[in-house]
Amino acid sequence: MKLNQATDYAFRAVLFLSQLPKGQLAEAKLIAEQEKIPIRFLLKILRLLTAAGIVESFRGVSGGYALARDPGKITMKDVVEAVEGPLVVNRCLVAPEECSKNFTARCPLHKALFSIQQTMNKELANYNFADLRTCKH
Amino acid sequence: MKLNQATDYAFRAVLFLSQLPKGQLAEAKLIAEQEKIPIRFLLKILRLLTAAGIVESFRGVSGGYALARDPGKITMKDVVEAVEGPLVVNRCLVAPEECSKNFTARCPLHKALFSIQQTMNKELANYNFADLRTCKH
DNA sequence: ATAAAAGTATACTTGGTAAGTGTACTTTAC
């Protein structure tokens, strides 16, 4: 029940970009150094964030990365989903055939876990990077 | 960000025991069959639950397992912690030296993740097995 | 007393996945 390391790095990278003046790019190398993230691993993560439309990448000399939209419009949930895919608290929630009892909707555990997952998603969606940047919350 | 399979099995085993008349034992073999859990794996999980004081074990012929206390006093959080240990949403929350920025308390991400973890714990503690047994919630 | 039915202890296996690397390629500014 833990977020993975890539997600943690992604949080830091997005927070870093949130702190830049609007429109300014940062190269992967700079982010990696500042946030102490292995560069090649960061590049991979940045591609996930780009694919998800959270950051924008610019190739070529003096290229780099910037947020693709206002940091107030980027939540921790967005970042988690970009890196790990949708949150799944228990495999029975996504694969009923994995459920040893498989009567999904009638299983009280299933219902409880689903509700817990919803809470988790709501909570993650509560934090946006404009607030995080300025240490609100 | 997923609970592991052992925890899922533990939920089912505890729910099963919650449904027994008070004081009645069930052998591991019966639980395993009913809940479709590999027996040797279940035995291992039952030992964790026993060590945590959630179930009570009785050895010898006509031994078995029973809840160690009222199902209303056993929450999903208790079970998760018995099997996986305390919930840790991000490793920086438990190992500041793992945090690439390591100024723990001042890191806005740290604060956010900690608060999310707290919410998660509260939510898990909200579900007890007396309610789950009767499909409340 | 002893055999059978239960749980206990501990070590092992296996497969998958997290985390990180390597090599080769493409785009763009100068």
Place this chain on the structure above:
DNA sequence: GTAAAGTACACTTACCAAGTATACTTTTAT
């Protein structure tokens, strides 16, 4: 046209989740 950026994808390594094996102990019934 070359150097500085990002891209693509394959590979490695190590750990850990999930499950299995072997040997042991406790208890009850006969």
